[in-house]
Amino acid sequence: EAQVTQNPRYLITVTGKKLTVTCSQNMNHEYMSWYRQDPGLGLRQIYYSMNVEVTDKGDVPEGYKVSRKEKRNFPLILESPSPNQTSLYFCASSHSYEQYFGPGTRLTVT
């Protein structure tokens, strides 16, 4: 089954404790992206990658890092999480205009 998977689905952590949210796709897509969804703000892009080793900032990259060492994986790294990074995070992948989204990761930073 073609899909985008994210782990974990839910995470509660404390300020400053480094964490990684994994994203994997099995569709051999070149393009991958991370978004955060906040009430009243819609989907905002954090980082995106056009291919392996090619990443670029989206609209809200501050406080996040990404890497694209393999085509199928695109982890999101929060080196020192803060409460304002409490949000719902989505990973997406595509080979054209249409993007396929993962199920989401709900992150709470206390």
Add this chain to the structure above:
Amino acid sequence: DQQVKQNSPSLSVQEGRISILNCDYTNSMFDYFLWYKKYPAEGPTFLISISSIKDKNEDGRFTVFLNKSAKHLSLHIVPSQPGDSAVYFCAASEADRGSTLGRLYFGRGTQLTVWP
């Protein structure tokens, strides 16, 4: 500044009637437009799209209209069903260097509620 705007955060429609969701954009370089549907606790799913060379695209109960001169698109759902109740996101893309890969810019979404 937001390049894709959905000015109505919510819309309530009776079952069987038409739902019209609106979207405006500011970037004249956008060449492809999409609508996504999102249920709670799920990721957004693609619904329908339209290229800038067209002014209408239809898929079953869903039709998207594009007015390039007004930089406006709309999604029509006819007839509306209770299962259509979800958040609808409008998105636009500017192809990167001639490729079909490109960033998607999303609006803030419209919560559609279809009541019996």
